[in-house]
Amino acid sequence: MRITCPHCGERDVGEFAYYGDATKHRPDGSSELAAFIEYVYPRDNPAGPHRELWYHVGGCRGWLVVNRDTRSHEIFGVETAHDRRAEGARNAVAANP
């Protein structure tokens, strides 16, 4: 596979480490135990588009969110986890002004 890192450009998959589901968000520290269990353990295994975390370990050390089709390996987009997080925060503010 080839992954286009927003920092480094298109690179061979060998430079990246796979981490897993990017749709899980760490609960606030004061959350119930159940929320952490939900965060750490259950994972969907979608056959189709999936948001995944990849680590550019052989490059910029950036954590990336890769939108990939698990059946065809087609990649629809890559963004840095940092950007995605910032966007999420903006959306949260927009939703609850």
Added chain:
Amino acid sequence: MSTTSTGMEGTLSRRDASPPATSAQQPARLASGGLIDRTTTLSFRFDGRMLSAHPGDTLASALIANGVKLVGRSFKYHRPRGILSAGPEEANALVELRSGARREPNTRATVVEVFDGLEAASQNRWPSLAFDMMAAGSVFSPFLAAGFYYKTFMWPAAFWEKVYEPLIRRAAGLGRAPEGIDPDHYEKAFAFCDVLVIGSGPAGLMAALSAARSGARVIVCEEDFRLGGRLLAERGSIGNETALEFVRRVEGELRSFPDVRLMTRTTLFGTYDHGTYGALERVNDHVALPPPFEPRQRAWRIVAKRCVLAAGALERPLVFGNNDRPGVMLAGGVRTYINRFGARPGRRAVVFANNDDAANVIADLHAAGIEIAALVDPRSTASPSIVALAEKSGARVIAGGVVTRVLGGHAVRAAEVRAADGRTRRIACDLVAMSGGFSPNVHLATHLGGRPVWNETIAGFVPGQAPRLMSIAGAALGTYDLARCLEAGAKAGAEAADAVGFQTRPAAIPTVEPQGSAVTPLWRVRGHRGKAFIDFQNDVTDKDVELAEREGFRSVEHLKRYTTLGMATDQGKTANVNGLAVMAEITDRSIPQTGTTTFRPPFTPVAIGALAGHARGKEHRPTRLTPSHDWASAQGAVFVETGLWLRAQYFPQGGDRSWFDACNREVNAVRSRVGVCDVSTLGKIDVQGTDAAEFLERIYCNSWRSLAVGKVRYGLMLREDGFVFDDGTAARLGPDHYLMTTTTANAAAVMQHLDFCHQVLWPDLDVGFVSVTEQWAQYAIAGPKSRELLEAIVDPNHDISNAAFPYMACGEVTVLGGLRARLFRISFSGELAYELGVPCRYGDAVIRALMQKGQSLGVAPYGLEALNVMRVEKGHAAGAELNGQTTAQDLGFARMMMMSKDFIGRALSQRPALLEADRQVLVGMKPLDPSARLTAGAHFVPLDAPVNAENDQGHVTSVAFSPSLNLSIGLGLLERGRERLGERLRVVDALRGTDIRVEVCPTCFLDPDGARLRA
């Protein structure tokens, strides 16, 4: 009802059928023609016999030119086998090349270039190829039918290993493995291009030409040593040129472009995602030895924006009795040997073909002066033009007929032919050129999961949807007509270039005579006699397919596993479609209903050595050396691998009889005087930023904000699931500046974890960090005289007295007259101890200075063994205790966790199961018998209980012989261990056969109050 005639039609002289005298120079070489250099003669050996060849020959063409027909024995039945094809699909002519450590078994003679001095040998025969004991009686034959792996030799079970398996292995098998480590080099290489063209036949050449003219970067991969593909075996013309002139002209133009790379001897073996391809270049397989500094083979990873697959098609055998006899060949192979190599595969041929390509075979045989005894065409109405051609060539045409079997043992003597009227006659011949139609090479189009679809018109599977970024042209798509192949290639090449931004038009196509390729399938000859092979390499016959069907293995996947059809090194290139079609016929289903053929990489076998490249032996992975490695090496240190690092295990000296003596001596030196240990391999991470303290609070389970500048603290890191991840220390070098250490093993994992936490979880924190592991050389200086030693190298303006620089202090100092260093008063050994960090380029100088200045103090270097003994004596947890299954509570760190803050692992560390009272927790142990030696891995069992899993209460994690206590001591994880101090148990090591009584004790064996640390 068929009748068998008593007489034989035609004659075949004895001289023609027997092998030529060895003295004759290439008796079956045609007088002229072929792409061989007749001015040069090469010598090679086959089964020890000296033969000659010309440059341009393959081993197979040279054997044919020398009149050699029998080249091997088959896998299961040891049947005599000859040469089937002229290409990579070869299933019969598998030979061993070279000898000793360079021996290569199962090499296809059809793709081996002959070089002067080549040694080749037949396989799977004993004592000789002509007289094979295993074939002589065919004693095993009845046992080796389909499914024999699963059915035969099942009882008694004890016989399997000692009797059956060795017998079967001797009977069934192919070549022998090399006899040593491969002495040659292999390398990996990477290439990038706009358009990759796979294959250089008519479609591939035109694709490459069209793309190249656009200015695109083009790579052409051709597995042969010449460009041209099937054109090398064509006598027809293209425009006003011969096929060969055309190839040379196009090749010349391609070579004129700076951005075109023509890679011959390069097999593209795999299609991977996103335009990535694997290819194997046989750089020096065609010479006796690779020249100095050159690899034998090179494994390429090619990344292409677009790809044109022009891999051609493979001819299928026909399935009739004894169709595996030497002398039964694929018709296209026969044409190649005649036209490309000027070699004559026989003197009197029977052509047996179900398609119009027969015309080319007849024309070529005739032109080469080979007698054509008959054209056997199973179609009741053979094409009139072919009939006319055959008759003009003197061949008898048997329309609607079939070859039921061939006669002859080591070579074909005759073909038994059944005509449309059922009458059977024998026709003398020494060559049967067969063609069952063609199968497009869909392999590379299916590696990403594409499923080929059945095309009734060509009677073959064609690629379904091409993989993204790939287009397919020519015979690989089932287009066999030459003009249309050229045209399709030109169009595909232009489109591929266009798709990546190079404006171009397809190259113009010269005029070419149209050719027929009509085919009527004949999947097997009914009523054949003798074994009729479908898969030659695996010895699978049509009867095996029938057996599989009878026993319920009807799906293609089951058929394959049950009969082994399509397995082995050729992966069924000539067999899969015939096998599938015969199964369809037996089960009265259509071919699409029966299944399809998909393939996985590699297209042809790839040596593991080529994939490994230089990464083998010591170079399997990089070796990391600490800055003072050379010094340690000069001291005679024995090194041990820890991850990628080499660390000194111990420093043997004159009086030491073993590592044990050395270790005890080193421990005693530290405990009584002073020792120095290289700890540079510990991970070091420099953390800075206004939120650095907050970051550490969240990363570690214990408290950090309270740590003063100039102090060090032990830190424990959990995983989010609540188990312990890693431990180390962090020093506060400034208000916003920390230096963390990690274990050697986890340095990279911790770095990744920190990156994750910062980028994914808390991007809002103002913190940055970087690994400085390799920037700092670090030495532990431990023992009661360590301060005295340090004072000898730390510049006098720094006060390192106990009052000014107490336990857990840290700070910048200068040493040896101005060298900036970092000093940490931390101790793993339990003694008064320090760690001194210096920029790595001074590491060597500093350790030499420490040793020199410490001489009068009795300093000794110590290694990992002594380090480990001392940490066990102190009860410090290390790798065996931080095993991914222990919690902070298990290790006795419950009170360290600061539950009032959020940190990674906090929530899940409080799961009820992790807080249960009967968890196994860390304890120490001593044997009741002071002479007993504990072993790690032994299990705790109550004194009076039987040794079984039910009574297993935990295990010993670390042991050491403590010279300080003169006792073997250990750490272990024991159920409710902390409540059981003083209790006596057994530790049972079933693996090493020991059973030792121990007393459970606190984890710290030495100086539990830490007086020495603070001295």
